[in-house]
Amino acid sequence: MIHKLSEKVINIKPSGIRKFFDLVAEKKDVISLGVGEPDFDTPWHIREEGIYAFEKGRTFYTSNSGLKDLRIEITKYLKRRYNLDYDAMSETLVTVGGSEAIDLAIRAIVNDGDEVIIPEPCYVSYKPCAILANAKPVVIDLKVENEFRLTADELLDATTDKTKILVLPFPNNPTGAIMEEKDLKEIAKVCIEKDIYVITDEIYAELTYKGKHHSIAEIPGMKERTVYINGFSKAYAMTGWRLGYACAPNEIIRQMTKIHQFAIMCAPTISQYAAIEALKNGDRDVEMMKESYNQRRLFLIESFKEIGLPCFEPFGAFYVFPCIKKYNMTSEEFAMKFLEEENVAVVPGSAFGDSGEGFLRISYAYSIENLKVAFEKLKRFVSKL
Amino acid sequence: MREKLLGLIERNCKIDVSDLAKMLGVTEANIVEELEKLEKEGIICGYLTLINWEKTSKEKVTGLIEVRVTPQRENGFDKIAERIYNYPEVKSVYLISGAYDLLVTLEEDTLKGIASFVSEKLSTIDEVISTATHFILKKYKDHGVVFDNNLKTERETVTL
Numbered sequence: 206m207i208h209k210l211s212e213k214v215i216n217i218k219p220s221g222i223r224k225f226f227d228l229v230a231e232k233k234d235v236i237s238l239g240v241g242e243p244d245f246d247t248p249w250h251i252r253e254e255g256i257y258a259f260e261k262g263r264t265f266y267t268s269n270s271g272l273k274d275l276r277i278e279i280t281k282y283l284k285r286r287y288n289l290d291y292d293a294m295s296e297t298l299v300t301v302g303g304s305e306a307i308d309l310a311i312r313a314i315v316n317d318g319d320e321v322i323i324p325e326p327c328y329v330s331y332k333p334c335a336i337l338a339n340a341k342p343v344v345i346d347l348k349v350e351n352e353f354r355l356t357a358d359e360l361l362d363a364t365t366d367k368t369k370i371l372v373l374p375f376p377n378n379p380t381g382a383i384m385e386e387k388d389l390k391e392i393a394k395v396c397i398e399k400d401i402y403v404i405t406d407e408i409y410a411e412l413t414y415k416g417k418h419h420s421i422a423e424i425p426g427m428k429e430r431t432v433y434i435n436g437f438s439k440a441y442a443m444t445g446w447r448l449g450y451a452c453a454p455n456e457i458i459r460q461m462t463k464i465h466q467f468a469i470m471c472a473p474t475i476s477q478y479a480a481i482e483a484l485k486n487g488d489r490d491v492e493m494m495k496e497s498y499n500q501r502r503l504f505l506i507e508s509f510k511e512i513g514l515p516c517f518e519p520f521g522a523f524y525v526f527p528c529i530k531k532y533n534m535t536s537e538e539f540a541m542k543f544l545e546e547e548n549v550a551v552v553p554g555s556a557f558g559d560s561g562e563g564f565l566r567i568s569y570a571y572s573i574e575n576l577k578v579a580f581e582k583l584k585r586f587v588s589k590l
Numbered sequence: 591m592r593e594k595l596l597g598l599i600e601r602n603c604k605i606d607v608s609d610l611a612k613m614l615g616v617t618e619a620n621i622v623e624e625l626e627k628l629e630k631e632g633i634i635c636g637y638l639t640l641i642n643w644e645k646t647s648k649e650k651v652t653g654l655i656e657v658r659v660t661p662q663r664e665n666g667f668d669k670i671a672e673r674i675y676n677y678p679e680v681k682s683v684y685l686i687s688g689a690y691d692l693l694v695t696l697e698e699d700t701l702k703g704i705a706s707f708v709s710e711k712l713s714t715i716d717e718v719i720s721t722a723t724h725f726i727l728k729k730y731k732d733h734g735v736v737f738d739n740n741l742k743t744e745r746e747t748v749t750l
Contacts, residue, residue, distance in 0.1 A: 242745070
């Protein structure tokens, strides 16, 4: 007896990156600049803390919201780094990566038919999460002229009386764009005036290469309407530990915690103990990795200049987003041909939304040696186009 | 830029000047000039190669020798250190705080070579009070580099 499965799920397109990587997986000796994952291993003192937690037999569940000590460390860290004030026990929730927090936040806030504004190009999960929550995604196509920042005018144009949430993903995957304090203030004004919630995904906050990173939650009038999301994957190279967190006013966190408690129970305990060590003693590691990413970022930007590939200077995350429109190919055609001819994998910008068409996402979470080889291949490839 | 440049070439002195320039956001001429300055100022003291000799057929024995000495008036430990480091087979000499004064590393082809250096050259120096010799059995990590590091990647592709 076969019943038809959920139409809502069936109709969700699989991620464009997935399709591309299925092809990459079939090829041998591919140099991949495709995956958004730090090439560093988790710093040893953090891993050691995880091992110690195993030795002590800390193999139990934690409370649904997460270890008390970790939540306290999270609030101390947010105060210290970003001047954010959250109460550890009533305004935080430890999640399985930032991605779970995104899903929870959307589900906790929207009713059927509410609109969720999503600036694209962006990380691939916001749209499906909104659809699964019976909300309506409303896309804003960000522009390279604005360095892929969101402007107040663009936001105003997209708002309707059904607008419930703005998703604010900066520093941005895939463009590397950031929002500076002045940009955020403009956006905050609109959000307050139109009375909309903000889900700010700041997983790449530590990887900001121009000035200090600012959070929209810091702006007066914003904390009460903001879900702040961060995690350990990018800053501490802890992707596989699957650990993130959300901070928000208690009314929202309470609802998010309900969904989390029924779907997940609690985030992995060993990871939570290791994360305490990361927050307490990881500043030096973050600084070291950031400096290394920055050197690779500068290397790529200079290299693109050398071969005349237009690229705005990205100041965040670990991606560059060069424009390939002058070659009269779609992003996917370019990426496929590059893969076939030179065995280098980069991700077509179109995988992150229509406004990513004509661009490539190149990750520099790879060693400089790899980047150098890939760049020589790119140079040879474009010289023949 | 100076410290960043030093940090980069400390890990890899073979890195191209053009790459260094790109990574630090300066011109190649800037890098060349800075390197020359650093050499002249004696901040860069050499460009060496880290070799895992165990993987070659060449026999090498490395000794670590703790040396207790009587410091000299006016010169302190410097003169004695100099008498020791002038031997080419001596690879390093450090002044150490604690139970002994100088830590000397020595490389020889044979165990006997080390033994005779200690008994004939080192112990006979007037200021040397006593020595304790240790032999290195295996080098796991040197100068921040893990020998025999298995670089095989186990990472899988993921959609993000």
